[in-house]
Amino acid sequence: MDYKTQDVRVPGSPNTTFPSPETHEAVVRPPIVSDAEQSEIRRFLLGRGSSTLQDRGFAWLMLGCALSIFAIVALIATELVLRSQLTIQKFGITFFFGHAWDPVSGNFGAFPFIYGTLMSSLVALCIAVPLSVGVAIFITEMCPKFLRGPLSFLTELLAAIPSVVYGLWAIFTLVPLLREHIDPVLIKLFGWTGLFAAPDFGLGTLSAGVILSIMILPIISSLTREVMTAVPHSQREAVLALGATRWEMIRMGVLRNARIGIVGSVILGLGRALGETMAVTMVIGNSPQIMKNLLAPAYSMASVIANEFSEASDDMYRSALIEIGLALFIVTILVNALARLLVWAVTRGAPPRAA
Structure with missing residues (x-):
């Protein structure tokens, strides 16, 4: 194509020429569709008929898919509440503070299971959080x-x-690794605290906490990486420009700006730890007792439901187990909602990631 040019004199550059406005319009103008092509497209659009019905049907289908999530959660909550009415009416709020768990006499208290769940989850967080944040920082x-x-x-x-x-x-x-190598050292060094004391069978709160820490590590690490990536690079460059070292840049320019999101990822990992069932059931010892010793057997809320629901011989027994499930359901929903809120508070203003 032969472009027209016009001479535009620029001080200091007398020989510079630029394309004329007509040339610029020719370059950026979209390609022209021939009449034959327009007729073919027009015939196709007219021949297919109106798509209003299909669009409305697709919109209602997608709305139904979205509302089905709310329906599922509502149905689960309703079923748990209805099935636990016997213990709710008999024990009330004292059900969650009672220490006895005696299905034979019909005396039920959920506090040992709440205690075991919280202690194992706390141990898991103490191990997983530093390791997860370190992995996220390195990556x-x-x-x-x-x-x-x-x-x-x-x-x-x-x-x-x-x-x-x-x-x-x-x-x-x-x-076996904890029982033979780790626990003896903990008993020797920290036995005076009462947290680590003999006898040690290997099955207990510490073992459950360690396995939970491995399971929640990828959750906390992945979310922490996303939050750290959302921190603008200008923050890093500004701290480095002031003469900070790499560690000071990470601590002041990245971690300080991402701290709310990191807390959200930790709470989300806590929600996973609270509801974990099978792995905890296999290593926690399954004994409904409240002990300060982390090496002693314990019981979690999810474990007692998994172990004893098939053995529940009467309605009151089943109602007690279902009420424990209701409490676990409510706690998990609240913990995950809080975590999502904290992560959203950090990442809502994040710049788009480069390809």
Whole structure:
């Protein structure tokens, strides 16, 4: 195409020429569709008829899919409330503070299970949070590019391993390792605190906390990476421009701006730890007692439901187990909602990620 040009004199550059306005319009103007092509497209659009019905049907279908989530949650909550009416009417709020669990005499108290669930989850957080944040910092800020992909994949792969596989690995590997090598050291160094005391059978709150920490590590690490990635690069550059080291840049420019999102990821990991069933059931010892010793057997809310629901011989027994499930359901919903809110508070203003 032969473009027209016009001479535009610029001081200091007398020989500079630029395309004329007509040339510019020719360059940016979209291609012209021939009459034959327009007729073919027009015939297709007229021949297919009106699509109003299809559009409305698709919109209602998508709305139904979205509302089905609310319906499922409402049905679960309704069923749990209805099935636990016997214990709600008999024990009331004292059900959650009672220490006795005696199905023979019909005396039920859920506090030992609440205590075991909270203690094992707290141990899991104490182990998983530093490790998860360290992994996220390394992958996001310090990892070489050739290693970043495989390491991220392996970290997220931990979340895909079935719970029962974690439980089997814990029984045959983790429990003997703790009983023979780790627990004796803890008893010797921290036995005076009462948290680690003999006898030690390997099955207890500590074992459940360790296996839970491995299971929630990919959740906390992945969300922490997303939150750290959402921190603008200008924050990093500004801190480095002031003469900060890499560690100071990560601590002041990244972690400080991402702290709310990191807390949200930790709470989301806590929600996973509270509801975990199979792996915890296999290593916690399943004994409804309240003890300060982390090496002693305990019981969790999910474990007691899994172990005893098939053995429930009367309506009151089943109602007590279902009410424990109701309490676990409510706690999990609230914890996950709080975590999502905190993560959204950080990532809502994040810039789009580069390809």
